[in-house]
Amino acid sequence: MSTEQKGGQKTAVSSLEPAKGKLGVMVVGLGAVSTTMIAGVEAVRRGLAKPIGSLTQMGTIRLGKRTDNQSPLIKDFVPLADLNDVVFTGWDIFEDNVYEAAAHAAVLDKETLAKLKPYLETIRPMPAVFDQYYVKRLNGTHVKKGKTKRELADQVIEDIRAFKKTVDRVVMIWTGSTEIFLEPSAVHQSIENFEKGLLANDPGIAPSQIYAYAALSEGVPFANGAPNLTVDIPAMICLSKKNAAPICGKDFKTGQTFMKTVLAPAFKARMLGVSGWFSTNILGNRDGEVLDDPESFKTKEESKLGSLEYIFQPELYPDLYKDIYHKIRINYYPPRGDDKEAWDNIDIFGWLGYPMQVKVNFLCRDSILAAPIALDLVLFLDLAKRAPELRSIGIQEWLSFYLKSPQTAEGLYPEHDLFIQSMKLKNTLRHIMGEELITHLGLEYYD
Numbered sequence: 001m002s003t004e005q006k007g008g009q010k011t012a013v014s015s016l017e018p019a020k021g022k023l024g025v026m027v028v029g030l031g032a033v034s035t036t037m038i039a040g041v042e043a044v045r046r047g048l049a050k051p052i053g054s055l056t057q058m059g060t061i062r063l064g065k066r067t068d069n070q071s072p073l074i075k076d077f078v079p080l081a082d083l084n085d086v087v088f089t090g091w092d093i094f095e096d097n098v099y100e101a102a103a104h105a106a107v108l109d110k111e112t113l114a115k116l117k118p119y120l121e122t123i124r125p126m127p128a129v130f131d132q133y134y135v136k137r138l139n140g141t142h143v144k145k146g147k148t149k150r151e152l153a154d155q156v157i158e159d160i161r162a163f164k165k166t167v168d169r170v171v172m173i174w175t176g177s178t179e180i181f182l183e184p185s186a187v188h189q190s191i192e193n194f195e196k197g198l199l200a201n202d203p204g205i206a207p208s209q210i211y212a213y214a215a216l217s218e219g220v221p222f223a224n225g226a227p228n229l230t231v232d233i234p235a236m237i238c239l240s241k242k243n244a245a246p247i248c249g250k251d252f253k254t255g256q257t258f259m260k261t262v263l264a265p266a267f268k269a270r271m272l273g274v275s276g277w278f279s280t281n282i283l284g285n286r287d288g289e290v291l292d293d294p295e296s297f298k299t300k301e302e303s304k305l306g307s308l309e310y311i312f313q314p315e316l317y318p319d320l321y322k323d324i325y326h327k328i329r330i331n332y333y334p335p336r337g338d339d340k341e342a343w344d345n346i347d348i349f350g351w352l353g354y355p356m357q358v359k360v361n362f363l364c365r366d367s368i369l370a371a372p373i374a375l376d377l378v379l380f381l382d383l384a385k386r387a388p389e390l391r392s393i394g395i396q397e398w399l400s401f402y403l404k405s406p407q408t409a410e411g412l413y414p415e416h417d418l419f420i421q422s423m424k425l426k427n428t429l430r431h432i433m434g435e436e437l438i439t440h441l442g443l444e445y446y447d
C-alpha cells in the first residue's frame with residue numbers, strides 16, 4: 001500500500017476493494033435488537049430518521065495535523081457499503097416476519113412501524129438451528145430438522161449459498177439469545193475436532209457455533225452480539241483465517257458496561273482507588289426473560305465481569321484495585337419491557353484513602369443502543385473482508401470498541417478502555433487507507 005499526492009490531497013492507493021453491489025446481511029435471531037436495526041436502516045433510507053449512535057454513518061475522522069482542518073465523514077473516507085445497498089435476511093425459531101417481531105419487541109412506536117410495515121413484512125425468517133438445551137426459556141417451532149449437527153450445518157450452508165446468488169457480498173451477525181455457559185473443550189481445539197464433533201452431535205457445540213461454522217466455512221464474516229462462546233475457540237479462529245472470514249469478539253457493549261469502560265479508565269487515569277462496584281439492572285424484554293435462567297445469566301455475567309479487572313490492572317496497582325468487590329445483578333422485570341434501568345454504586349477512595357461514592361442511574365433503551373452497534377459491526381466486517389491486510393488475520397481487534405468481550409490474539413490481554421478502543425479503530429481505518437496514524441503527541445505545533 002502507498003499514498004500519492006494528487007492536487008495537494010493525499011490519495012490512498014490501495015488494493016482495498018470497492019463496496020460494489022449489494023451487501024447481504026444474514027441475521028441470526030429476529031428479536032428486539034435486530035428488528036430495531038433493520039427498521040432503523042429502512043427509516044434512514046427513507047429519510048424518516050437519522051442514524052444516531054452509528055459511527056459509520058455519523059462519525060468523522062481527523063486526517064493529518066489539527067491545523068489541516070481535514071475531518072471527513074468515516075463513510076466518505078473508507079469504502080463502506082451504502083445503506084441503500086444493504087439487503088437483510090435471517091433465521092428465527094418463530095415464524096413472525098420482521099414487522100410482527102418488531103411489533104412484539106415493542107421498541108419502536110406503532111406509528112413508525114406502520115410506515116415501514118410493507119418493507120418489514122417482506123423479511124420472513126428461515127427455519128432456525130435450535131436446541132432448547134442451550135436456551136432453556138425458549139421453545140421455538142420454526143426449526144430445522146437433522147440427525148446430526150453436521151446435517152444442520154449443511155442446511156445453513158445451503159441457506160447462505162442461496163442468498164449469495166442474490167447479492168454480491170455476505171456478512172452474518174448473531175443477534176439471537178444468550179445460550180448457556182459453555183467452557184472450551186477438546187471439540188473446540190481444531191477444525192478437525194470440531195467437524196468430528198458435528199458428526200457425533202457433541203454437546204459442546206451450541207447452535208450459535210453451527211451458524212458460525214457455516215458462515216466461516218463459506219468465507220462469510222461473523223459478528224456475535226451475545227456473550228456466547230461461539231467463535232471464541234481455536235477451531236473458529238483457524239477457520240476464520242483459512243477462509244478470509246473476519247471475526248471480532250462478542251456481546252454488544254451498550255449500557256452498563258459501556259459506562260464502566262468510560263468511568264473506570266477515568267478513575268485509573270487519576271490514580272483514584274476503587275473498593276467496590278455494585279451494578280444492578282431491571283429489564284423486561286425477551287432477553288431479560290432468557291437471562292432469568294441461571295445458566296444463560298452465567299454466560300452474561302462472565303462477559304460483564306471481565307472489563308474492570310483488565311482496566312484496573314490490580315497487579316500493577318495493588319494499593320488501588322487489589323480488593324475490589326464487583327457484583328452484577330440482572331433482574332427480569334416485565335413492566336419495563338425494553339426500557340432497562342441500571343444502577344451502579346461505586347465506592348472509590350482518594351488522597352490518604354478518604355472514601356467517596358459515585359452513583360450512576362442509567363435509564364436506557366437496550367435495543368436503541370444496540371441497533372447502531374450491530375449495523376456498524378456488519379459494515380466494518382464487510383470492509384475488513386475487502387481489505388487485503390485485514391481479511392486473513394482472523395480476529396479484528398480494532399472492533400473491540402463495540403463489544404463487552406473483545407477477542408485478541410493468544411497471549412494478549414484485551415483492551416477494554418473505550419477511548420483506547422476508539423483510537424485503535426480510527427487508526428486502523430487510517431492505516432488501511434495509507435494515511436498517517438495520529439498519536440496525539442503534538443510537539444510539532446510548538447517547534
Ligand SMILES: NC(=O)c1ccc[n+]([C@@H]2O[C@H](COP(=O)([O-])OP(=O)(O)OC[C@H]3O[C@@H](n4cnc5c(N)ncnc54)[C@H](O)[C@@H]3O)[C@@H](O)[C@H]2O)c1
Nearest residue numbers: 029031032033092128176177178226252254286287366370
Ligand atoms: N440489547 C442490548 O443492549 C444487548 C446488549 C448486549 C448483548 N445483547 C444480546 O443480543 C442478543 C439479542 O438481544 P435481543 O434483546 O434482541 O433479544 P430477543 O430475545 O428480543 O431476540 C433474540 C431472538 O433470537 C431468537 N433465537 C434464539 N435462539 C435462536 C437460534 N438458535 N436461531 C435463530 N434465532 C434464535 C429468539 O427467538 C429471538 O427472536 C441477546 O443475546 C442479548 O443478550 C443485547
